[in-house]
Amino acid sequence: MTAPTLLDRVVDEVGRVVDPEIPVLTIADIGILRGVIVDGDRVTVTITPTYSGCPAMDAIRADVADALDRAGCTDGEIRTVLAPAWTTDWMSDEAKAKLVAYGVAPPRHGRLRHQPVLCPRCRSGSTRTVSEFGSTACKALQVCGSCGEPFDRFKEL
């Protein structure tokens, strides 16, 4: 068996970096991680913010730098790009399922935004928005009319 290449190690380590605000999702799950390029010893990791002022970006950048260290990378660069603008449509179905299990209603995909927001606990569709803004820039506050549970909703963007 051959030893893992630098690319394998970087993908493995960077792939484990989670969003500090939603620790059940990796930055790849959310779509913050845009790319990893290995050219000889040089590694370039590209990330994009969810919101312009996302305060988690500094922590994420530091965590990616740590991940590069763990992967044995000696010449790494972390680039932040703004275009194309991040969208919740980049989130995988698997990531959305993890959000539901965590108690957060996932963002509805572009074509389905007219559908009701389902309560992550009882799956009822009779929920309403309490506030368009929540505990982080990417979430809103919702409450379930059936089970009465308040919950976070990942906003569609």
Added chain:
Amino acid sequence: MTALATVTTASFAYALRHGDDNLILAQRLGEWISRAPELESDIALGNIAIDHLGVARTLLTYAGELEGAGRDEDTLAMGRTERQFTNLLLVEQPNGDFAATMARQLFVDAYQVGLWEALTSSADATLAGAAGKAIKEASYHLRHSSAWVVRLGDGTEESHRRMQTAVDGLWRFTAEMVTPDDVDDEMLSVGVGADLAALRTPWNERVGAVLDEATLAMPDAAFARLGGRNGLHTEHLGHLLGEMQWMQRTYPGMSW
């Protein structure tokens, strides 16, 4: 000065003014934290502030790169005096009551939705990228401010009175947003800037529709207060900067 130098100077001024608008508005909105009328509003204003701050960081960093004099986002935000800020007079106006903050926000949001939309097709890739993100946030902000203006305008007699007073009081600062100067003309001519004159009608329609639903009267065209883009501010900016810059002025270069 060569033509290239003129464009570079205008590019710096252009990134700087839009960075300043968002920085100063973010600082104003931040003043509400722990003082908003309800917890949800406190969180909402903090969220909106941080969106504006994020845009400001991108644009001020870019302005520093364009200038090429070694100034970064922090130096530009904390190291300039009142006359060197080129933000709109509207964004530096005091928070007043919640109605005044919502009126100011509605006016800015309706403008920024048009501005960012126009800048997404800017020939400058950095501005286009920043605008592509900001347009999504501005649309969300506009929904929030519109809802509050309607709720207060079409609310009780007292909330209606206060909302109308707020709209009337800030109206004279709104024309500045869509009044182009030399920098805007220069940037428009090279395909980088937005056509501010073309933003006027959509702005009037957006704001007019909200005021209408809120049972509020749109004020008559008033004497337009200008000057922000030239660093000629109302007395409020100096006080704001005094608070915002205090730490860096007292302990230059300090960090966490």
